[in-house]
Amino acid sequence: MVLVADLNFSLPFSNPVLIFASILFIILFAPILLNRIKIPQLIGLIIAGAIIGQNGMNLLERDSSVILFGTVGLLYIMFLAGLEIDMADFKKNKNKSIVFGLLTFSIPMILGIISGIYILGFGVLTSVLLASMFASHTLIAYPILSKMGVVKNKAVNIAVGGTVITDTLALLILAVIVAMSSGELTNDFWIRMGISILIFALTVIFGFPILGRWFFKRNEDNISQYIFVLAMVFLGAFLAEAAGIEAIIGAFLAGLALNKLIPLTSPLMNRIEFVGNALFIPFFLIGVGMLIDFRVFFSDIETIFVAAIMTLVATISKFLAAWITQKTYKFSAAQRDVIFGLSNAQAAATLAAILVGYNVILGVNEAGEPIRLLGESILNGTILMILVTCTIASFVAQRGASKLVLEENEESGEVEKEISGERILIPINYPDNIEELIHLGVTIKAKSAKNSLLALNIVPSDSEDETKEKYAKKLLNKASISAAATDNILTELIRYDSNVVNGITNVIKENKVSDIILGLHKKQEISDSFLGELTEGILRRSNVTALIYHSNQPLNTINRYIIVIPRNAEKEMGFAFWLLRVWNIGRNTGAKLVFYGSNDTLKYIQQVQLKFSLEAEFIDFEDWADFLIISRDLKADDALVVIMSRTNGVSFDPTMDKLPKYLNKYFNKNNYILLYPMQFDFDGKGYTKYGGTSLLNPLLEGVNNLENFGETVGRLFKKK
Structure with a gap:
């Protein structure tokens, strides 16, 4: 039995139970208290870390446990960024991401080198390393955008893509400078680094999806799936370090590799976000706060001067990159704020650079003291820069995200009611x-x-x-x-x-x-009588959109959806509404949509695709008598979606009566969906319970006007 007298309450706390309980209470109450004075939750946790750390009240020590959980939190942020990114939009805007990445790298590098040499009086090598710290940034404001639901915005995708580019380049400069200072910058160095990075990238990008799809097909246990994802994150991070680059790059690439296997709407995604936002990410923010020493503000003029110059150069250069990107691609002010907020925070890569530079000894002075590549003033100035830039980034990102939410609500508020x-x-x-x-x-x-x-x-x-x-x-x-x-x-x-x-x-x-x-039961085949009973019963006596689903493997392991559409499908009243369902499958799972149909029908779908970034392919297929040709294009991880029609529908084809035999014989090993579009109401009038006449009428009129159809359905899809 443990008595109160036996407990150790000396500072800093050494009791592991008390340490963990203290951090949990900080995570719980710090955001609540600081939100009352309009301070973002992220900044609240950083400030709380500074107060309880060894430079504050000395309640907790930044020991190995805090560093461990903090590292997990940092990797979690980068992993979530790769996991939640819209891959179709990412591919569509990859050139914009490259441009922003080069801007947010080159501008801080140029301004950083100039300020280091001519304002701070440092040498060339020190100034280059200092500039690389300005060029890198951490997506510390990403959780704010995730909670506000704007991570699918084009500006966020471009900023996240640019982050990988600038951080990779900045960390490569760090590796080169360290090699130069130690005399190891040889041809072997470049060959070794190039080969190791190539092997790492190919392993993660191509190997992780194969391994992930194999695992998810064979393990449905929720806990096992979550542990597997965590293992893949840290494996990717370790492989990155083994290749000579920072672990955050590996975590981000792991997120990209598993992106399509973990849909945003899946239970697994919900668990990943919950655990990260509740525990690991707050630990990282508190750990960053523990590095801050407020006493430096009052004790060292040189540190304050260095910190002020570093903060100004880093902030101005990052804003210039965001501003040029905004003007180049005609983004709104809110999108510029989001890009700037994501790219201004200096934390992870900056800490890595300063610690490496501080530990590089160039020689000794006359007093026998070591001459470091980055001295004490830069070390302390960096900590203050981290606090200021993280604060600015959080406020600006939150402001931009709030404006984006309002803009999106204004665009689709009327449709949402409908x-x-x-x-x-x-x-x-x-x-x-x-x-x-x-x-x-x-x-x-x-x-x-x-x-x-x-x-x-x-x-x-x-x-x-x-x-x-x-x-x-x-x-x-x-x-x-x-x-x-x-x-x-x-x-x-x-x-x-x-x-x-x-x-x-x-x-x-x-x-x-x-x-x-x-x-359908997993072991049950679809029969003529089953389909006939449904047609005569549920489908004939109701006018709703109906999906008959046969599952052979988990939804998240599907690579492509083959959608077969009959001729005149666009003339069915429920055309736009079933298209919305199929569209949501593509957007929420990340799977590619391959549409087989007549040219006239595909034109309407292409009009909608022009307004949204979705990976889709269109193949001319008009003769349903050749339906079995589809089986040649269907692969093991593909799913089949067949758009059907009631027998009195304008798009009905006699081949539909043969589908049960075809599905049982040629498609039974794949997932498939038979989709019956919405029909007219019982009295022959338009179906008005869902969609509303104000939305339905222009949809029906849109079949005679391609552009009008694209605009109207675009409004419907916007909020979806």
Whole structure:
């Protein structure tokens, strides 16, 4: 038994339980207290770290545990940046990222070298290393943008891409200078570094996706998947260090490599963000704060002068890079603020450079003291620069993100009201496919609609067996847990009816359902009778968008979606709405969409693609009699989406009646979705429960006007 008298309360705390509890309370209360005076959470944690650290109240020591968790937090920020980036937009704007990366590297380098030589009076080697510190930056404001939901913005993608370029170049300069100072800068050095970096990049970019897809196919356990992701992050970071560059580059590339395997709407993504934002990233910020020594402000004039010059040069040069990028690509002031906020904070790479430079001894002076490449004044000045630049970056990034949110809401506020009636019904029958059905529902729905999912189980009304009702509740509870893991609320529905079709159609009417997802058991083949019963029953008696889903592997492991579209599909009333569902699959999973259809139909889809960065391909395919040709193009990790039609629909093709046989024989090893578009209401009028007549009418008119269709559907997709 441990008595109070036996506990050690001396400063700094040495009890591990007390240390961890203290940090948790800081993470909990520091942001709350400082938010009241409009200080961003990130700055609140840095200030709290300075107060409790060895240079403040000396409550906690910046020991190995703080450094360890802080390193995890830093790698987590870079990993999330690579994981959340819109890959289609990233590819589309890669040239802009390169331009910004070169600007945000070259401008600080030029100004840094000039100020180091002519203002601070340093040597050329010291000035170059100092300038490389200005050129690098840390995405310390990225969590702010992530919480505000603007990480998909073009400006964020460009800034993140530019970060990798400038940090890589800055850290390469650091390696070269260290090699020069130690006399190791030989031809062997360049050959060794070039080969090691190439091997590292190829291993992460091509090897990690293969390994990740293999693992996710064979392991559905949530904990195992999360541990696997963490292991890949640190493996990428270690491989980067082994190649002679900083670990943050490896973490970012690991995020890019796993980007398509961890969709934004998946439970795994929710867990990754939660753990990082709750624990690891705050640890990193507190650890940065512990480095700050406020006493330097009052004790050393030289340090203050050096810190002021360093901060001014770093801030002005980063702003110039963001301003030139804004003017070059005609960005808004809010987008410029976001780019500047992301690129101004000096932390991780800067700390690496200053510590390496400080430890490089060039010789000794007359007093026998070591002459360092970067002296004490630069070391202390760097710490103050980190505090100021992180503060500026957080405030500016938060201001820019707030403006971007308002701009996006103004653009799509009216549409959001019109599409607020989204309701997706998922009948639940088998425990094996519940998670995949919920995952598909989350993938196709609007991101802002957190409570649009409904799960249904039909209990025979003539049955007196209570176990069936208990089993139904158990299935629905499992569905609710799966939805909650993605931060969505699911409504559980139990229907007592002797006829399954009647039960489902009545629920559709009563709850004004817009979409229904019908799942096939993993071992069940789709039969003529099954499809016939649905056609005669649910599909004929309801006018909603219907998806019949067969799952053979997890959604996140799908590489491409092959979408086969019948002739005249654009003339169906539900054309734009099923296109929205397919579009959301591509955007939320990162998978490539390959559309097979007639030229007339593909033109409308291409009009929408012009307005959004989505990886898509269009292939002319008009004769459904040759449907089996599709099987030659379908690979192991591809999924098939077939756009169907009711028999009285304008896009109906007789080949659709043969699809059950085709799917069972040639496509059963792949995921597939049979998608039936929304139809007219029972009285023959347009369907107005979902979309509203103000949005539906221009959509119908748009089939005669390509540009109008693209603009109207673009408005619909904007908020989605």
